[in-house]
Amino acid sequence: METYVFHLGPCFTVEAAMLANGESPARNFVEALSDGERAKVLALFRLLGDTGRIKNVQKFKKIEGSSPPLWEFKSFQVRMPCFFMPGQRVVVTHGFKKKKDKIPASEVAKAQRIRDEHASRGGAKK
Numbered sequence: 001m002e003t004y005v006f007h008l009g010p011c012f013t014v015e016a017a018m019l020a021n022g023e024s025p026a027r028n029f030v031e032a033l034s035d036g037e038r039a040k041v042l043a044l045f046r047l048l049g050d051t052g053r054i055k056n057v058q059k060f061k062k063i064e065g066s067s068p069p070l071w072e073f074k075s076f077q078v079r080m081p082c083f084f085m086p087g088q089r090v091v092v093t094h095g096f097k098k099k100k101d102k103i104p105a106s107e108v109a110k111a112q113r114i115r116d117e118h119a120s121r122g123g124a125k126k
């Protein structure tokens with residue numbers, strides 16, 4: 001299974017997590033976004049990949065209570081959890097639209113499940 005790369009930058013490679021069945025919830029979510037939403041999310045991926053950080057916590061922040069740490073890309077209601085892996089890789093687990101102030105526990109649990117499955121397979125990168 002080949003990893004889908006959203007952006008290959010000098011600081012980080014931002015890629016989509018792959019499940020054992022070949023599915024990529026992050027890639028599927030991004031492809032289903034409107035053109036405007038997709039452009040904003042991809043711009044965040046480029047910014048992190050090219051500069052190594054996103055200073056604006058309204059656009060990228062650590063998800064509270066997640067251990068090991070999960071982070072999230074944020075663009076209005078669009079949220080995309082991710083985690084860091086060796087080799088300067090940022091792996092996006094999935095996406096959802098957040099309509100309340102707090103991230104639903106079910107979305108954090110889903111991100112953790114995807115992270116664990118992806119990492120257990122070695123996060124295969126070809």
